[in-house]
Amino acid sequence: xxxxxxxxxxxxxxxxxxxxxxxxxxxxxxxxxxxxxxxxxxxxxxxxxxxxxxxxxxxxxxxxxxxxxxxxxxxxxxxxxxxxxxxxxxxxxxxxxxxxxxxxxxxxxxxxxxxxxxxxxxxxxxxxxxxxxxxxxxxxxxxxxxxxxxxxxxxxxxxxxxxxxxxxxxxxxxxxxxxxxxxxxxxxxxxxxxxxxxxxxxxxxxxxxxxxxxxxxxxxxxxxxxxxxxxxxxxxxxxxxxxxxxxxxxxxxxxxxxxxxxxxxxxxxxxxxxxxxxxxxxxxxxxxxxxxxxxxxxxxxxxxxxxxxxxxxxxxxxxxxxxxxxxxxxxxxxxxxxxxxxxxxxxxxxxxxxxxxxxxxxxxxxxxxxxxxxxxxxxxxxxxxxxxxxxxxxxxxxxxxxxxxxxxxxxxxxxxxxxxxxxxxxxxxxxxxxxxxxxxxxxxxxxxxxxxxxxxxxxxxxxxxxxxxxxxxxxxxxxxxxxxxxxxxxxxxxxxxxxxxxxxxxxxxxxxxxxxxxxxxxxxxxxxxxxxxxxxxxxxxxxxxxxxxxxxxxxxxxxxxxxxxxxxx
Numbered sequence: 077x078x079x080x081x082x083x084x085x086x087x088x089x090x091x092x093x094x095x096x097x098x099x100x101x102x103x104x105x106x107x108x109x110x111x112x113x114x115x116x117x118x119x120x121x122x123x124x125x126x127x128x129x130x131x132x133x134x135x136x137x138x139x140x141x142x143x144x145x146x147x148x149x150x151x152x153x154x155x156x157x158x159x160x161x162x163x164x165x166x167x168x169x170x171x172x173x174x175x176x177x178x179x180x181x182x183x184x185x186x187x188x189x190x191x192x193x194x195x196x197x198x199x200x201x202x203x204x205x206x207x208x209x210x211x212x213x214x215x216x217x218x219x220x221x222x223x224x225x226x227x228x229x230x231x232x233x234x235x236x237x238x239x240x241x242x243x244x245x246x247x248x249x250x251x252x253x254x255x256x257x258x259x260x261x262x263x264x265x266x267x268x269x270x271x272x273x274x275x276x277x278x279x280x281x282x283x284x285x286x287x288x289x290x291x292x293x294x295x296x297x298x299x300x301x302x303x304x305x306x307x308x309x310x311x312x313x314x315x316x317x318x319x320x321x322x323x324x325x326x327x328x329x330x331x332x333x334x335x336x337x338x339x340x341x342x343x344x345x346x347x348x349x350x351x352x353x354x355x356x357x358x359x360x361x362x363x364x365x366x367x368x369x370x371x372x373x374x375x376x377x378x379x380x381x382x383x384x385x386x387x388x389x390x391x392x393x394x395x396x397x398x399x400x401x402x403x404x405x406x407x408x409x410x411x412x413x414x415x416x417x418x419x420x421x422x423x424x425x426x427x428x429x430x431x432x433x434x435x436x437x438x439x440x441x442x443x444x445x446x447x448x449x450x451x452x453x454x455x456x457x458x459x460x461x462x463x464x465x466x467x468x469x470x471x472x473x474x475x476x477x478x479x480x481x482x483x484x485x486x487x488x489x490x491x492x493x494x495x496x497x498x499x500x501x502x503x504x505x506x507x508x509x510x511x512x513x514x515x516x517x518x519x520x521x522x523x524x525x526x527x528x529x530x531x532x533x534x535x536x537x538x539x540x541x542x543x544x545x546x547x548x549x550x551x552x553x554x555x556x557x558x559x560x561x562x563x564x565x566x567x568x569x570x571x572x573x574x575x576x577x578x579x580x581x582x583x584x585x586x587x588x589x590x591x592x593x594x595x596x597x598x599x600x601x602x603x604x605x606x607x608x609x610x611x612x613x614x615x616x617x618x619x620x621x622x623x624x625x626x627x628x629x630x631x632x633x634x635x636x637x638x639x640x641x642x643x644x645x
Contacts, residue, residue, distance in 0.1 A: 095138075095139065095140075095294050096291060096292070096293050096294070097135065097138045097139075097140065097291070098289060098290070098291045098292075099130050099138075099289070099290060099291075099292065100130065100134050100261040100264075100265035100266065100267050100289065101135075101137045101266075102261070102264075103217075103259070103261050104291075106217070107154075107155045107215055107216065107217050107259065108259040108260050108261040108262070108287075108289050109260075109261060109262050109263065110260040110261065110262035110286070111257040111259060111260050112257060112260050112286070112288065113257050113258070114126045114258070114271055114288070115128075115151075115271075115288070116151055116204070116206055116221065116222045116258060117255045117256065117257050117258055118273070123244070123245055123273070123274075123275030123276075124245065124271065124272065124273045124274075124275060125242070125244035125271065125272050125276070125277070125280065126243050126244065126270075126271045127184075127188055127191060127240060127241070127242040127243075127271070127280070128241050128242075128267060128268070128269050128288050129179070129181040129184050129191060129239070129240050129267060129268050129269075129270075130181055130238060130239045130240075130241070130266070130267045130287060131180075131181040131182065131238050131267065132181075132234035132235075132238050132239065133266060134239075134265075134266060135232075135234050136234050140234055141234070142235075142297070143231055143232065143233040143297040143303070143641070144232055144233075144295065144297060145230070145295045145296070145301075146174070146226065146229060146230045146232055146292050146293065147225065147226055147229045147295055148224065148225050148226060148293035149199075149200075149223075149224045149226065149241070149290055149292060149293075150223045150224070150290065150293075151220070151221060151258055151259075151288065151290050151291075152218045152219060152220050152221060152258070152259050152289055152291070153209065153211070153218030153219055153220075153221045153256040153257070153259065154256060154257045154258060154259045154260070155211065155212075155213070155214055155215055155216055155217065155218055155259070156210075156211025156212070156214070156218060156256055157211050158210060158211050158212065158213055160211040160256065161208075161209070161210045161211075162208060162209060162253070162254045162256045163253040163254045164205065164206045164207050164208035164209070164253050164254075164255065165205075165206055165250060165252055165254075165255070166204065166205045166206070166250075166253075167203060167205075167206075167245050167249045167250055167251075168250075168251065169202060169203060169245065169246075169249060170200075170201075170202070170203070170204040170245035170249065171200070171201045171243070171245070172198070172199050172200040172201075172226075172241065172242065172243050173192075173196060173197060173199065173241075173242040174196075174230040174232070174239070174240060174241055174242070175192045175194075175195050175196040175197065175240045175242075176193035176194075176195050176232065176233065176236045176237040176238070176239065176240070176305075177191050177192075177237050177238040177239065177240040178190065178191055178194075178237070179191050179238075181238040181239075181266060181267055181268055182266060182268060182285075183268075184268045184284075185410070185411070185412045186270060186279050186280055186282055186410045186412065186413075187278055187279050187410055187412040187413060187416075188242070188270060188278060189278065191240055191270065192240065192242075193236075193237060193240070195231070197230050198228065199226040199227065199228050199229070199230050200224050200226055200227050200228075201227070202227075204222060204224065205222070206221050206222055206255050207219075207220070207221045207222070207223070208253075209256075211256070217289075218256070218259055221255070221258070231297055231301065231303060233303075233305065235307075236307065244275060245275065246275045246276075247275060258288055258289070259288070259289040260286060260287065260288055261287045261289060262287075263285050265285055265286065265287035267286060267287025268282060268283060268284045268285070268286060268287075269282070269283045269286045269287075269288070270282050271283075279408065279410055279413065297641075300612060300643045300644045300645050301641075301643045301645060302536040302537045302538045302539075302640075302641060302642060302643030302644070303536060303537075303640075303643070304533035304536050304537060304543065304638060305639050306531070306636050306637070306638050306639075307565075307567075307583070307636065307637045307638075307639055308567075308568070308569055308583045308636045308637045309528060309581075309636050310528030310529040310530055310549075310633065310634060310636045311528050311529065311579045311581070311633055311634060312526065312528055312580075312627065312628075312633070313504050313506075313525075313527065313528050314522050314525060314526035315503065315504050315505070315506030315521075315522075315525055316343070316498075316499050316503065316522050316523065316525045317497060317503045317505075317506055317521075318346065318496050318506060318509055318514075318519070319411065319414060319423070319496025319497075319498070319506075319509065320495050320508060320509055320511045321409065321411050321492070321508050322492045322494070322495070324492050325456075325486075325487055325488050325490050325493065326488045327492065328486055328488070328492075328493045329512050330483050330486070330495065330511060330512060331483050331484070331485055331486045332483060332484060333349070333512070334348065334351070334352065334353065334480060334482040334483065335347070335348060335349050335480070335481050335511065335515045336348070336349050336350045336351065336478055336480040337422075337478060337479045337480075337497060337521075338350070338476075338478050339380055339381075339476055339477030339478050341477075341523075342522070342523045343382070343520060343521045343523045344382075344497075344520070344521045345518060345519070345521075346515055346518060346520075346521065347515065348515055348516060348518075349480055349482060350480065351473075351480045352482060353467075353468075353482035354443070354448060354469065354471070354482075355450075356439045356441050356448065356450045356452055357441065359441060360439040360441035360448075360450070361440045361441065362437045362438075362439050363391065363430075363437065363438045365391075365431065365437070365438055367393065367429045367457065368393060368405045368406075368407055369392075369393050369405060370391060370392045370393065370401065370405050371390070371438075372388055372389070372390045372401065373389055373391060373440050373447075375387055375388055375389065375442075375472075376442050376474070377445065377474045378474065379399075379447070379472050379477065380476070380477030381420055381477065382420065382499055382523050382524065383523070383524070386420075388400075389447070390403070390419070391438060391440070392404075393405065393429070393430050393431075393438060394407050394425060394428055395423065395424040395428055395451065395468075395493075396421050396422065396423040396424070396425050397421060397470050397472075398417070398419040398420065398421035399420045399421070399500070400419045401419070402417075402418040402419045403417045403421055404417075407427040407457070407491065408427065408491055409491060409493060409494035411494065411505065411508075415498055415502070415503045415504075415505055416503070418500055418501060419500045420498070420500040421497070421498065421500075422470055422479055422497050423494055423495060423496050423497065423498075424451075424468055424481065424483075424494075424495050425493060426456070426466065426490065426492070426494075427456060427491040428451060428455070428456060428466065429454070429456065429459070430451070430454045432454075432455040432460060433459075434460060435454060435455040435459070435460060435465065436451070436452045436465055436467070437452060437454065438450070438451055438454065439452050445474045446471055446473050446474065447472040447474060448470075448471055448472075449469065449470045449472075450467075450468075450469040450470075451467060452467055453465040453466070453467050454466055454467075455487075456487050456489055456490030456491075457491075458489070458490065461489065463487060464487050464489045464490070465485070466485070466486045467483075467484035467485055467486070468482060468484060468486065469481075469482045479497075481495070495511060497521075499524065499525070503525055504525055504527060527549050528633075528635070528636075529547065529548075529549050529550065529620060529621070529622060529633045529634060529635040530547070530635055530636060531545060531546070531547050531618060531619060531620040531635040531637070531638050532548075532638065533545060533546075533618075533638050533640065534546055534600075536643070537603075537605050537616070537643070538642075539605050539606070539607050539608065539611060539612070539643070539644045540605065540607035540644075541604075541605055542603055542604045542605060543602070543605060543640065544600050544601070544602055545601040545602075545603055545618055545620075545638065546600050547559060547598060547599045547600075547601075547620040548598040549597065550595050550596070550597050550598060550622045550624070551622065551624040551627065551633070552597065553624070554595060554622045554623055554625075555593070555594060555623055556591060556592065556593060556594075556595070556622065556623040557591075557592045557595040557620065557621065558589045558591050558592065558620065558621050559589070559590045559592075559599070559601040559618060559620050560584055560587055560588070560589050560618065560619045561587050561588050561589075561590070561616065561617075561618055562584035562585050562586065562587030562616070562618070562619075563585070563615065563616060563617065564584065565583065565584060565585070565617045565639065566582055566583050566585060567583070568581075569581030569583040569637075570582040570583075572632070572634070575630050575632075576628060576631075576632075577628045577630040577633075578628065580628070580632065580633060581634060582619070583617075583619050583634070583636070583637035584617040584619045584637060585617075587617075599620075603618075605642060609644075611642045612642060612643060612644060613641070613642065613643070614641075614642045615639060615640065615641055615642075616639075616640040617637055617638070617639055617640070618637065618638045618640065619634060619635055619636070619638070620634070620635035621633065
């Protein structure tokens with residue numbers, strides 16, 4: 077361990093000088109090119125949750141090249157004539173949270189929680205005052221109207237991801253008074269917002285290229301502050317889900333086609349439809365469904381599904397069929413909601429309304445060993461219009477477990493579509509797939525998700541303590557596993573495909589290895605951090621690996637990396 081300590085002592089952390097910066101980049105002395113009431117001008121309209129994600133380049137282009145401690149946030153009014161005034165007022169209680177975003181700033185999730193990184197921190201909770209004031213003149217950046225000294229400063233490392241600032245308050249929080257709109261940088265801001273005016277609602281609307289102008293007071297991260305952060309990814313991810321997300325209804329290109337999920341007992345193979353659309357007959361049951369509703373139907377015999385069988389189906393008016401209740405009736409397609417739905421389901425998700433007067437209905441019918449669920453000319457939410465009805469069908473073959481999606485004419489209006497399948501419970505994201513291409517070639521799905529080798533730090537690396545480095549998801553039968561300790565990071569990582577482990581990355585420079593013989597599914601290395609003042613601010617990099625025959629030609633898996641910044645508090 078003494079050699080490790082000496083090598084760690086040779087590494088220094090570059091800390092940016094103390095500074096005040098304004099994001100999005102380029103707005104410190106220039107008025108933004110847009111405006112909006114959110115988050116601190118929505119006073120009279122009730123509560124909201126508002127999340128703004130800023131690409132890390134908004135900070136690195138202003139000299140923030142290493143971790144900084146953000147201690148203060150200031151929002152400014154939009155440009156206004158000097159004759160424009162407002163009285164201001166106070167929110168009785170509001171919450172501001174910050175994190176390193178788990179998603180890219182230009183591709184956020186509509187689910188607020190999915191954008192939060194593991195370092196999510198409540199930096200302020202309490203009353204927020206919107207300051208009274210007046211415009212400083214057209215074209216002149218407005219005055220600061222909300223100024224918060226953070227109760228808990230936030231450590232942000234631009235190398236770890238983009239920055240998320242999340243503000244929310246409930247209905248009735250605002251007292252009395254008038255406000256001005258806030259300054260916003262739209263096009264070119266490398267920022268996005270997710271917002272809902274229903275406080276506490278988990279899903280919001282996304283607007284890309286929308287960055288509320290905010291000024292950050294940044295301080296150097298004290299060398300005494302210990303931090304631990306994961307970076308990169310391990311191998312391999314095997315997703316049991318698939319989907320195509322159509323952002324607009326007009327983008328949907330599966331009309332008048334079909335695909336079948338052929339059940340193999342150990343998973344599915346997805347191929348072009350082996351069954352055609354079957355129009356419901358007069359014997360079909362028309363389901364009495366309101367807008368955003370669900371109905372359970374019993375099956376004449378069990379349907380084989382991954383992990384067991386289903387004796388009934390739960391049909392949602394908005395285009396998805398589940399093996400049990402629990403997936404809700406939400407009408408806006410969301411990849412994150414789809415992947416985290418608690419029940420196994422098949423989806424052609426869209427905002428349909430089978431209760432529209434004069435419109436089509438959802439129908440259920442069983443013929444022989446096949447159960448048919450049909451959206452028979454169902455209109456979108458807005459009601460009757462030319463081209464606004466959709467006809468498609470899900471066919472469940474109870475003898476084989478095969479499931480066929482069969483589309484006829486589909487609406488090009490209303491919300492977008494999300495088509496796919498996901499087993500119940502949290503699922504890794506396999507990425508958006510062009511089904512019109514992929515189905516033609518065919519592709520396979522495993523019975524269940526396989527998740528990559530993972531390394532986490534159980535605590536912060538404080539001097540005179542130890543850090544538990546925990547490796548999980550080691551395949552059964554692996555004779556060896558190791559945790560590697562290094563003073564250097566390989567970014568973005570060296571792909572070991574040339575050795576026979578394609579997709580596995582070496583993410584640290586060579587260093588000492590701690591071996592585990594005949595490991596279980598997880599291992600723990602307690603790494604001691606010596607009580608040496610000279611180690612303050614030093615960086616240590618860690619990565620795990622396992623020898624796991626059969627996973628690839630080399631028989632080796634690698635984990636993500638973990639970066640430790642040594643400190644004394």
